[in-house]
Amino acid sequence: MSGRCRRLLAEAAALAAERRPGVVLFTGGRGGEAEQMRAAWPGRTDVELVVEPTAAITAQNASRSLPLLLARDVTEVTVVCAPLHLPRVRYLFGGVYGRAGIRTSFRAARAVPTPSALAWELGAALVARRQRRAAQAELDG
Secondary structure: OOHHHHHHHHHHHHHHHHHOOOEEEEEOOHHHHHHHHHHOOOOOOOOEEEEEOOOOOHHHHHHHHHHHHHHOOOOEEEEEEOHHHHHHHHHHHHHHHHHOOOEEEEEEOOOOOOHHHHHHHHHHHOOHHHHHHHHHHHHHO
């Protein structure tokens, strides 16, 4: 598991200790990240750990995890992500989850931004609107 995933996992575990949720959701199919984070979960043991392993992009993280949350009657979530990823995560998850009536907040884990991560986020911002529309279409469809 990458250092980035470890930092996200630690932040999610700290958040779960504060907020005491019933569900912690891991999403992402790239290299099995979601399953790896679930297996390494260092947090509370009295929460349901849910994995959505098929998403390849952030918009799919939102659209493919939404049915899992709705099936569990989740009405409020906090999405944990890297600081550079936060603007796009707000746009994508806020739009998809918000449309479904889920109140969404965000928390950035501590991470040192790298030039490649910055370049990735700048490039991804150019297609975020199209990706959000596609994610919503996947749900509507």
